[in-house]
Amino acid sequence: MPKLKVSLLTGRTVDQGVGKEHGKLSEEYQESVAICHMDPEDIKSLGIRENENVKIITNFGSVVLRLVKSPTAPHPKIVFIPYGPWASLVMNPETHGTGMPSLKGIPAEIEPALEERVSSMLDLLEEHYKRE
Amino acid sequence: MPVVSQVTCPVCGSFCDDIEVIVKNNVITDVRNACAIGAAKFLDYANHRSVKPLVRKNGELVEASLDEAIRKSAEILIDATYPILYGWSSTSCEAIRVGLELAEEVGGVIDNTSTICHGPSILSIQDVGISSCTLGQLRHRADLIVYWGCNPWSSHPRHVERYTTFSNGRFQKSTWRAYVSRLGGILSKKRLRRAVNLVLRRDVFATPEISRELPYTMFKKKRKMVVVDVRKTHSADVADYFLQVEPNKDYELLQAFRMLIADEELDVDRVAGVPVETLDEIADVMIGCKLGVIFFGLGLTMTEGKLRNIDAAISLVRDLNRRTKFLIMPMRGHFNVAGANVVFTWQTGYPFAVDFSQGYPQYNPGETSVIDILCRDETDAALVVASDPVAHFPKKAAQNLVKNPLIVIDPQTTPTSLMADVVFPSTFVGIETEGTAYRMDHVPLPLKKIVEPPSNCLSDVEILQRILHEVRRLGSKRK
Numbered sequence: 001m002p003k004l005k006v007s008l009l010t011g012r013t014v015d016q017g018v019g020k021e022h023g024k025l026s027e028e029y030q031e032s033v034a035i036c037h038m039d040p041e042d043i044k045s046l047g048i049r050e051n052e053n054v055k056i057i058t059n060f061g062s063v064v065l066r067l068v069k070s071p072t073a074p075h076p077k078i079v080f081i082p083y084g085p086w087a088s089l090v091m092n093p094e095t096h097g098t099g100m101p102s103l104k105g106i107p108a109e110i111e112p113a114l115e116e117r118v119s120s121m122l123d124l125l126e127e128h129y130k131r132e
Numbered sequence: 133m134p135v136v137s138q139v140t141c142p143v144c145g146s147f148c149d150d151i152e153v154i155v156k157n158n159v160i161t162d163v164r165n166a167c168a169i170g171a172a173k174f175l176d177y178a179n180h181r182s183v184k185p186l187v188r189k190n191g192e193l194v195e196a197s198l199d200e201a202i203r204k205s206a207e208i209l210i211d212a213t214y215p216i217l218y219g220w221s222s223t224s225c226e227a228i229r230v231g232l233e234l235a236e237e238v239g240g241v242i243d244n245t246s247t248i249c250h251g252p253s254i255l256s257i258q259d260v261g262i263s264s265c266t267l268g269q270l271r272h273r274a275d276l277i278v279y280w281g282c283n284p285w286s287s288h289p290r291h292v293e294r295y296t297t298f299s300n301g302r303f304q305k306s307t308w309r310a311y312v313s314r315l316g317g318i319l320s321k322k323r324l325r326r327a328v329n330l331v332l333r334r335d336v337f338a339t340p341e342i343s344r345e346l347p348y349t350m351f352k353k354k355r356k357m358v359v360v361d362v363r364k365t366h367s368a369d370v371a372d373y374f375l376q377v378e379p380n381k382d383y384e385l386l387q388a389f390r391m392l393i394a395d396e397e398l399d400v401d402r403v404a405g406v407p408v409e410t411l412d413e414i415a416d417v418m419i420g421c422k423l424g425v426i427f428f429g430l431g432l433t434m435t436e437g438k439l440r441n442i443d444a445a446i447s448l449v450r451d452l453n454r455r456t457k458f459l460i461m462p463m464r465g466h467f468n469v470a471g472a473n474v475v476f477t478w479q480t481g482y483p484f485a486v487d488f489s490q491g492y493p494q495y496n497p498g499e500t501s502v503i504d505i506l507c508r509d510e511t512d513a514a515l516v517v518a519s520d521p522v523a524h525f526p527k528k529a530a531q532n533l534v535k536n537p538l539i540v541i542d543p544q545t546t547p548t549s550l551m552a553d554v555v556f557p558s559t560f561v562g563i564e565t566e567g568t569a570y571r572m573d574h575v576p577l578p579l580k581k582i583v584e585p586p587s588n589c590l591s592d593v594e595i596l597q598r599i600l601h602e603v604r605r606l607g608s609k610r611k
């Protein structure tokens with residue numbers, strides 16, 4: 001399966017901002033944050049199309065997201081995920097003594113995940129944060 | 133129709149104070165002047181709110197009386213040896229003050245969201261100082277505006293319009309018109325490209341390489357805007373010049389600028405992927421401006437180097453002040469995150485990550501900051517106010533947060549409140565409750581009450597005061 005080594009960024013988008021005001025459990029919110037923006041050339045090299053699913057893997061975890069063509073390309077080998085519970089699954093918690101985890105510029109691998117589903121907010125909570 | 137004017141928008145650090153809200157029968161029907169995010173806040177806040185306190189029983193969150201929820205919270209906090217009190221940047225300064233009192237009472241750690249936002253900037257400012265100002269000054273006087281590692285167009289949508297490039301100041305005029313005409317050109321080029329691609333079925337224009345050449349507008353006397361970032365954001369589209377830096381190379385770029393400004397030679401061809409000639413030209417523009425400003429965002433604080441990047445940025449501004457006038461300001465995220473730092477500092481001497489476990493305030497980010505405490509798995513309970521750490525903390529930290537007893541005070545249902553043991557639906561500050569908050573430039577402004585809250589919802593201040601009272605009552609009984 002084709003794989004691509006990329007640098008991962010997280011950040012805000014207007015959609016994420018608006019989505020969050022609709023409520024964290026709303027569809028708008030999930031639609032706006034359970035996605036990743038990728039350079040069109042990189043998408044081609046993975047042999048997939050927009051709106052298909054990809055899996056992002058870092059040293060800290062993995063997450064399946066819907067692929068969106070980046071509105072701000074070109075930025076080869078840089079993948080952007082809006083802040084949210086999905087992005088948090090692959091972030092680096094190391095703070096290097098500053099209190100601040102590393103939320104940008106994280107080395108990652110990305111691969112097509114056509115068979116896999118993007119988990120809904122409730123599934124995600126159930127799967128990763130379930131209390132005993 | 134009753135219009136409430138001069139309303140402040142309780143969303144982002146721009147904290148716009150010119151919003152007009154139209155209210156009919158205690159319902160907000162329309163909002164003027166706000167951006168999409170602000171408007172969504174005022175118009176949709178009521179749709180997803182909870183109104184009843186909840187307490188977890190047999191694994192399920194069930195409705196409970198306020199008294200029961202207060203008692204349960206007080207017990208959780210008293211029983212804990214090292215509780216965390218986290219959030220605070222989306223509530224009023226008045227609530228933060230009570231929160232600090234509560235933290236001291238229970239001997240916990242109190243931290244605000246700046247810990248995962250501009251925490252490194254604060255550390256750096258404590259090290260090297262900062263030359264800053266209010267946004268009003270920049271609106272009237274700044275002729276060179278640099279956004280470094282931030283994307284105001286998306287995160288602070290009205291920042292550019294109200295305070296910088298597109299604002300009409302007394303001495304500097306908006307460059308909106310010039311942008312609109314430039315945009316016309318860009319759009320028609322895009323349309324042409326699409327048409328050609330369709331007809332010829334191949335990309336004759338190919339993906340445009342980002343041009344390094346400075347456009348003529350950068351050499352004009354009028355106001356100009358530069359965006360420095362690793363990818364071309366929407367803010368970069370608005371800018372006169374976009375400087376693309378390689379990921380994690382901001383520090384090198386900042387230091388290179390410092391050398392160029394000190395008229396020193398760089399014996400490399402490129403720094404952070406940018407040719408030195410380009411840097412030289414930009415350095416000249418910086419020196420040549422009348423009043424410049426750097427706004428910096430998480431693109432600097434979260435990447436490699438963290439606080440050292442900010443050291444370099446502030447030092448660059450200090451160097452520039454030998455040649456012209458230059459200022460620098462962090463782009464604060466939440467509407468009252470600056471207020472959280474201010475109130476924390478009044479009360480304890482420290483802006484965030486304050487540990488009361490020894491009975492007096494201690495501050496050592498990296499040790500007393502929530503992410504570190506959670507990753508080391510040292511805490512045994514938490515109170516979260518107006519924040520959603522389960523959605524935004526790295527997985528390991530969030531997992532350790534939710535495995536302990538958790539109290540959440542938030543008007544909305546969030547991933548964090550779904551995992552909690554006690555949930556208080558509070559009122560929306562700035563919509564249903566008044567208060568005070570600090571804009572990103574540390575100007576305090578009032579939060580207004582526009583509509584009445586649902587009858588059984590209390591404000592953050594009242595809920596915290598009642599928990600504090602109950603903690604004191606139960607605590608003295610146990611002694």
Ligand code: SF4
Nearest residue numbers: 141144148167170290
């Ligand atoms: S820019 Fe920020 S403060 Fe201003 S209206 Fe938009 S969300 Fe509200």
